Amino acid sequence: MPEANESAHERHDSPQLTDDEQHLARLGYKQELNRTWSGFSNFAISFSIISILAGCFTTFGQGFNNGGPVAISWGWPIIAGFILIIGFTMSELVSAYPTSGGIYWWAAKLGGPAAGFFTGWLNLIGLVAVTASVAYGCATFIDLTISTWSEGFAADYSLTRVFLIFLVVLALASLLNIFSGHLMAIINNVSVWWHVVGALVIVLILVFVPDYHQSFGYVFTERFNNSGYSDGSTSTATYWLLVVPFGLLLTQYTITGFDASAHLSEETSAASSAAAKGIWQSIFYSAIGGWILLLAFLFAVPNGPDGLPDNAGVGGGGVAYIFTSALGAGLAGLVLFISAAGQFFCTTACMTSASRMTFAFSRDGAIPGSRLWSRLSGARVPANAVMLVAVVSALITLPALIEVNIGTEAEPLIVPTAFYAVVSVAVIGLYLAFLIPIWLRWRIGDRFEVGAWNNGRKYKWMNLVAVVEIAIISVYFVLPFVPQGNPFNDDFSPKFVNYAPVLTLGALLLLTIWWQASAKNWFTGPKSTIDQAVVDVFDG
Structure with a gap:
């Protein structure tokens, strides 16, 4: 073994590796990406992807129409509490295994190659879908902002126009990601303050500008059902067991993507503690800020001509209807602009996370064309992976070009079913x-070897609670959101279908076939990119 000993000797005599690089070496990887992210930057990317200026705005209608204010005022803090528990369990894992592969690397380490293979693909599908959904939401709010300030622009509205803006958003986010990893760290730092200050400005505007606010009784007890299920009833089992859970998609979708702190751990200093804190702190602060923001929306719901809350108007027009009715065009446009800019920050952060996962999974040979997607540019960023994520994001959002009206010709209620389907896939x-x-x-x-940050004995109940919550919400989000999406309904039409189960279950079926026919023979999990002799130096 003279060559191996020489390799270890040469490496040992080279400049001393940092603690982060030594930890990464023990996990089997050499330091390839630039480790220029601070702990705050690591927190910032997850906080930016959660983005209360994105999910709280784009999926507000999902919560409002499916359950009413109670699905938001009570549903948000309850579901956020469960998600925080999920975050604590993941913080413990990233502290022990701070690699770009993140979720799939943990699964492969703890459960073997098959667990890693399926986890990696699920994670990648989710990350691409969340990138697509946030970019499309950003495009929608850019269109709304300009339409609010320009009646002429509003008159020419079309789904095609929104889709073209969506493509521009994807292209800009890709260019920023390709330019420099350090630039993205700076952008995410700015994004945190934009979200904090922007959300505060919006709340203050909604508190002081509207002439009228709804009562606490309305915000915390009002129920209604615009889903089409159970003939609009709010007292049936269907309302509580089906409709309201659909409304909880608002919270579950908004507070996600926090695994970005894990995917960027190879670029973060003191990753075993900083990435762990980045996960749970981004959830905690987003949960508080998002709840305050959503309550401000609900209190600002305008009254209709009959003097009662205009639930139908808000149900059809979403948050934009609240703003234009309560604030006027000028301030409404400002609020929408703050949200649109926040969503663009979110899109760029999603692109960063998805591309790092693509890079890491390709580094281990799990994606067709892995050599191409794992290649780094001169700026030491996975530029090819960024472009792949952008192209796939555009393709899976094509159904958003189909207009779905669940109302009538006289009173249309346009629902972005395709958008909600992409959200569900995410x-x-x-x-x-x-x-x-x-x-x-x-x-x-x-027997689990914990890292610097861990849950102690509390993992025994935290992990089980996390697993049960995830299993339940996964079932709900493959169900049809409206009755017309049910194949057994007399009014069934393909355009109403929630195609999330087609994509997710279909992908799982294809992955299973691929695994059994081929992948199990060559995919062995994470591949070491560092000489084992180097690892032995630090372990010895």
Whole structure:
């Protein structure tokens, strides 16, 4: 073994590796990406992807129409509490294994190659879907902002125009990601303050400008059902067990993507503690800020001509209707602009996270064309992976060009069913990917070697609660959101279909076939990119 000994000797005599690089070497990887991210930057990317200026705005209608204010005022803090528990379990895992592969690496380490393979693909599907959904939401709010300030622009509205803006948003986010990893760290730092200050400005505007505010009784007890299920009833089992859970997609979708702190851990200093804190702190602060923002929306719901809350108007027009009715065009446009800019920050952060996962998964040979997607540019960023994520994001959002009206010709209610389907794919893919390593860590029990940040004995109940919550929401989000999307309904039409189960279950079927026919023979999990002799130097 003279060559191996020489390699270890040469490496040992080279400039001393940092603690982060030594930890990464023990996990089998050499330092390839630039480790220029601070702990704040690591927190910032997850906080930016959660983005209360994105999810709280784009999926507000989902919560409002499916359950009414109670699905938001009570649903948000309850579901956010469960998500925080999920975050704590993942913080413990990233502290032990701070690699760009993140979720899939944990699963492979704890459960073997098959667990890693399926987890990685679920995570990748979820990350691409969340990138697509945020970019499309950003395009929608850019269109709304300009339309609010220009009646002529509003008159020419079309889904095609929104889709073209969506493509521009994807292209700009891709260019920023390709330019420099350090630039993205700076952008995410700016994004945190934009979200904090922007949300505060919006709340203050909604508190002081409207002439009238709804009562606490309305915000915390009002129920209604615009879903089409159960003939609009709010007292049936269907309302509580089907409609309201659909409304909870607002929270579950908004507070996701926090695994970005794990994917950027190879670029973060003191990653075993900084990335762990980045996950749970981004959830915690987003949960508080998002709830305050949503309550401000609900209190600002305008009254209709009859003097009662205009639930139908808000149900059809979403938050934009609240703003234009309560604030006027000028301030409404400002609020929409703050949100649109926040959503652009979110899009760029999603692109960063998805591209790093693509890079890491390709580095281990799991994606067709892996050599291309794992290649780094001169700026040491996975530029090819960025472009792949952008192209796939555009393709899976093509159904958003189909207009879906669940109202009537006289009173249209246009619902972005395709958008909500992409949102569902994002939620299902990401959270199922989270579930696998969380479950495996619970199964291993006290044999798990914890990192600098851990949950102690509390993992025994935290991990189980996390697994159950994820399993339940995954079932709900493959169901049809409106009755017309049910194939057994007399009014069924393909345009109403929630195609999330087609994509997720279809992808799982294809992955299973691929695994059994081929992948199990060559995919062995994470591949070491560093000489084992180097690892032995630090372990010895």
